[in-house]
Amino acid sequence: MNTNTPKVITKSDPARISIAWADGQSSSYSAAELRRICPCAHCVDELTGRKLLDPKTVPQDLLHRQVRLVGRYALRIEFSDGHQTGLYQFDFLRSHAPVDSAPTSGGTSQDQ
Numbered sequence: 001m002n003t004n005t006p007k008v009i010t011k012s013d014p015a016r017i018s019i020a021w022a023d024g025q026s027s028s029y030s031a032a033e034l035r036r037i038c039p040c041a042h043c044v045d046e047l048t049g050r051k052l053l054d055p056k057t058v059p060q061d062l063l064h065r066q067v068r069l070v071g072r073y074a075l076r077i078e079f080s081d082g083h084q085t086g087l088y089q090f091d092f093l094r095s096h097a098p099v100d101s102a103p104t105s106g107g108t109s110q111d112q
């Protein structure tokens, strides 16, 4: 079984999305953070991987309006700025988990 599978996705706070992973770890992302790492073709050049989105243009108080599961592999997030083209694959989310949001014990999760 893939450990990069969410068991529980918490989105009751419109400014945060928290994911409890199948292996017991959990990650919490602010909506602004997720918007800044949006992997869609408008935000990242698909050929070069160059970021097209200026992170400074994303307000810190951005909210998510809708979070939908796409198959068993990704989330589609609609943000309060109207952006909704990003597909956040679970592997991607896992590898972009914020470092400072792991209040649980253990400290080796950053090393893959």
Ligand SMILES: [Zn+2]
Binding pocket: 038, 039, 040, 041, 042, 043, 044, 083, 085, 086
């Ligand atoms: Zn995007």
